[in-house]
Each structure stands twice: as structure tokens, then as C-alpha cells.
Amino acid sequence: MEVAAVAAPEEPDGRASRTGISRRGLIGWALGSGVAGIAVGAGGAAAAAAAGVRIGSAPVDEYAFEGAHQAGITTRVQEHLHFASFDMMPRASRDDLVSLLQDWSYAASRLAKGLDVSASGAVGGSPEAPPDDTGEAQGLTAAGLTITFGLGPSLFLAEGDRFGIADRRPSVLAELPAFVGDALDAGYTGGDLCIQACADDPQVAVHAVRNLSRIAFGRARLRWSQLGFGRTSRTAADQQTPRNLFGYKDGTANILADDAEALAEHVWVGEKDEPAWMAGGSYLVARKIAMLIETWDRLRLAEQDRTIGRAKGSGAPLSGGDEFAEPSFHGGRIDDSAHVRLAHPSINDGIRILRRGYNYVDGNNELGRLDAGLYFLSYQRSPAQFITLQKRLSTDLMSEYIRHIGSGIWAIPSGAEKNSYVGAGLFA
Numbered sequence: 001m002e003v004a005a006v007a008a009p010e011e012p013d014g015r016a017s018r019t020g021i022s023r024r025g026l027i028g029w030a031l032g033s034g035v036a037g038i039a040v041g042a043g044g045a046a047a048a049a050a051a052g053v054r055i056g057s058a059p060v061d062e063y064a065f066e067g068a069h070q071a072g073i074t075t076r077v078q079e080h081l082h083f084a085s086f087d088m089m090p091r092a093s094r095d096d097l098v099s100l101l102q103d104w105s106y107a108a109s110r111l112a113k114g115l116d117v118s119a120s121g122a123v124g125g126s127p128e129a130p131p132d133d134t135g136e137a138q139g140l141t142a143a144g145l146t147i148t149f150g151l152g153p154s155l156f157l158a159e160g161d162r163f164g165i166a167d168r169r170p171s172v173l174a175e176l177p178a179f180v181g182d183a184l185d186a187g188y189t190g191g192d193l194c195i196q197a198c199a200d201d202p203q204v205a206v207h208a209v210r211n212l213s214r215i216a217f218g219r220a221r222l223r224w225s226q227l228g229f230g231r232t233s234r235t236a237a238d239q240q241t242p243r244n245l246f247g248y249k250d251g252t253a254n255i256l257a258d259d260a261e262a263l264a265e266h267v268w269v270g271e272k273d274e275p276a277w278m279a280g281g282s283y284l285v286a287r288k289i290a291m292l293i294e295t296w297d298r299l300r301l302a303e304q305d306r307t308i309g310r311a312k313g314s315g316a317p318l319s320g321g322d323e324f325a326e327p328s329f330h331g332g333r334i335d336d337s338a339h340v341r342l343a344h345p346s347i348n349d350g351i352r353i354l355r356r357g358y359n360y361v362d363g364n365n366e367l368g369r370l371d372a373g374l375y376f377l378s379y380q381r382s383p384a385q386f387i388t389l390q391k392r393l394s395t396d397l398m399s400e401y402i403r404h405i406g407s408g409i410w411a412i413p414s415g416a417e418k419n420s421y422v423g424a425g426l427f428a
């Protein structure tokens with residue numbers, strides 16, 4: 001595999017970037033396809049590294065980057081998250097934005113296969129130049145990595161319409177309204193662009209965000225980022241329901257990947273929805289929700305159950321049955337202000353959302369308490385679904401034990417077609 005030594009052709013689709021990685025990447029793309037995750041013999045290791053192929057012997061889950069919808073929404077929820085929000089640089093132009101989305105999509109398509117961001121990767125390039133890839137994912141598999149890109153309202157509302165997309169902004173894409181009890185910190189709020197990287201290995205997720213941030217250099221810069229561990233939802237029927245940091249099963253009533261009808265109704269932007277370029281996409285809301293776990297931990301178990309409306313052990317609704325029994329709100333066994341009642345579709349015009357959040361612990365606060373919470377992520381066909389639910393939930397019993405401290409909303413375009421990029425429809 002003398003891949004790195006072959007002269008790179010011109011990139012046919014104009015994806016060449018100021019980083020130069022796309023040109024060299026193309027070669028690795030052709031040769032690397034299908035080899036990610038296959039254990040490479042010792043003799044092939046050096047050549048594989050030179051081709052930007054990482055070596056892994058563990059069984060690998062790989063999710064294609066390209067497709068009708070972006071990966072990372074209905075994808076079987078992975079165990080770890082690295083979420084990042086970016087702002088375009090003050091002088092960045094429309095061309096910068098387009099080339100950034102192209103370069104990001106290209107790199108993401110490689111990363112999803114367990115490859116480095118370019119063919120020369122971490123160690124295959126010139127010893128006289130910094131490597132294209134930072135290298136900490138060498139020896140690791142793709143670990144089920146998905147990378148999902150989003151476009152924030154501020155991108156469409158940029159001063160002087162410097163990206164030329166003001167008239168293409170979905171009318172529903174606007175900053176979220178203030179909710180009762182909001183305690184938002186600008187340091188965890190907003191952003192022109194977002195990247196949601198999920199993987200079963202935290203190092204793989206961090207490697208993705210780190211390298212994509214590097215590719216953005218000069219065009220966009222990191223505004224804030226968040227690590228999450230331990231999924232708090234499920235998207236596959238055979239996935240065990242995980243627990244959040246209150247100790248409760250979370251994701252029991254989530255929309256699942258095989259529920260095509262619910263996805264079409266509640267998650268995917270439809271062909272007839274406006275604007276046409278968003279068809280097959282979705283809207284992502286992120287909320288950094290601090291959980292006052294020390295206070296919570298002093299509550300009687302019965303009071304904790306009352307707050308959620310479900311039993312801590314089994315996850316069953318307090319109205320009876322097993323975890324998956326439909327809750328009944330008659331008979332008074334579930335409090336009128338319990339979280340599950342106020343979040344339930346039956347009192348919210350049938351509204352549902354696809355939840356995909358993660359637990360987080362960011363060290364401790366000045367009181368010597370864990371700075372912990374839930375990084376809430378939800379996908380919906382329209383932001384109105386989240387807004388309706390959050391208005392309702394801002395006075396539920398649980399709101400005494402949580403604080404919304406960060407927030408963001410992004411349009412999530414449909415998936416990239418082969419040899420194209422996420423967001424291509426917006427610029428067509």
C-alpha cells in the first residue's frame with residue numbers, strides 16, 4: 001500500500017480546502033473503503049497507518065455517513081457524546097461556509113469508517129509538516145461513530161447576509177423563547193453551527209470533534225463544547241433502557257428507529273414542509289440541564305417516584321403494569337404535576353419528540369458538590385414541539401431539582417448524498 005507516495009489528482013468536486021487534506025484524502029477514500037475495522041496483520045500495519053487506516057481488532061459498528069437522513073438521530077444510541085458549537089469567523093464568506101461544510105462532510109465520512117481524516121493521516125505525511133490527523137484514535141475502531149451537523153438561526157441572520165442564505169431560513173428556525181426558570185449561561189448557549197459526535201468510545205468522539213475543529217481553522221471557531229457519558233435514551237427496541245443521574249430509567253417512551261410512522265409524523269421534516277431544502281432533515285434542541293443531585297438524593301424514595309411519575313426500580317408508571325405499560329392519569333396515582341404526565345402526548349396535542357441525551361459531570365462547583373446533569377438533546381420535525389413541551393414542563397415537580405443552564409437550536413439538514421456534503425441543498 002504505497003498510497004501516500006502516489007501523486008494526488010485534482011479534486012473533481014471542488015472540495016479542495018485550505019487544509020489540503022481533501023486531495024490526499026481522496027486516495028485513501030478509494031483504498032480505505034471497506035477496510036475500516038478489519039484487523040490488519042502486523043506486516044500491513046505500517047502501510048495501513050501510512051494510508052490513514054486505523055487498526056482495530058475488536059468488533060466494529062460502523063454507520064455510513066451518507067444517507068437519506070444524517071446518522072446520529074435514529075442510530076442506535078451510543079454510550080458517549082462530544083457535542084460542539086461553532087461560530088463562523090467574523091470575516092468568513094459564503095465560500096468559506098460552503099467549503100467548511102464540504103471539508104467537514106468529507107472528513108466525517110472517513111472518520112465514520114474508522115479512518116483518519118486524510119490519507120496521510122497521523123503518521124503518513126511529511127515529517128517536516130504537522131500531521132493532518134492528531135493521531136489519538138490510532139489503534140481504535142470506528143466505535144459506532146456518528147457525526148451530525150447542524151445550522152443555527154444566527155447563521156441565517158448574519159450581519160449583511162454575508163452567507164447569502166437569509167431568504168432560505170426556515171421560518172420555524174429562530175432562537176428559543178425564554179422559559180420559566182431558565183438560568184442560561186451564554187457560555188453554553190447558541191452557535192452558528194453544531195457537531196454532535198456520538199461513539200461507543202469517548203476517545204473516538206473527542207478525536208472527531210478535535211479534528212473537525214482543526215479543519216475549521218480560519219473559517220469557524222469553537223464556541224463551547226460538552227462531553228457526555230452514559231446515554232439517557234434508547235432508539236432501538238432491543239436496547240436496554242438506561243438511567244439518568246436521578247437513578248431513573250430514561251427513554252422508555254422514546255420514539256424508536258423502527259417506528260417509521262412516528263418518525264414521519266414527529267421527527268423528519270416532510271416533503272411538503274417548508275423550506276424544500278430541509279426535507280428529510282430535522283430540528284435539534286440542546287439543553288444543558290444541571291441536576292441538583294445532592295438535594296434530590298435527600299428526597300424520600302416515594303417523593304422521587306411522585307416527582308417522575310414512575311417507579312425507580314422497574315421504571316413502571318405509578319398507575320401500574322410493567323415498564324412499558326401505558327400510564328393512566330385517572331385515579332390519582334400519578335401526580336398531576338409529575339414529569340411523565342406533563343410530558344405525555346395525551347395532554348400535549350399528541351406531540352412527541354425523539355430524545356437522545358447524555359449524562360454529564362463537569363467536575364464540582366464551589367460548594368463542593370458535583371456539577372452534574374443531563375445534556376438533553378431532542379430531534380423534532382418542528383421546534384414548536386419542544387417549545388410546547390418545555391412550557392408545560394417548566395412548572396412540573398422535577399423543575400425544583402433541575403436548572404436549564406445552556407441552550408441551542410439547529411436545523412439538521414438531510415443526509416449527504418455520495419460525493420456531496422451536508423447542507424448542499426441549502427446552497428443549490
Ligand code: HEM
Binds near residue numbers: 251254373
Ligand atoms: C434533567 C432533565 C430531565 C430528566 C431527568 C428527565 C427524565 C425523564 C424520565 C425519567 C422519563 C420517564 C421515562 C421515559 O419515558 O423516558 C421522562 C420522560 C419524558 N421526558 Fe423527560 N427528563 C428531563 C427533561 C426533559 C425535557 C427538557 C423534556 C422536553 C422538553 C422532556 C421530555 C420528556 C418526554 C416527552 C418524555 C416521555 C413522556 C411519555 O411519553 O410518557 N424531558 N423524562
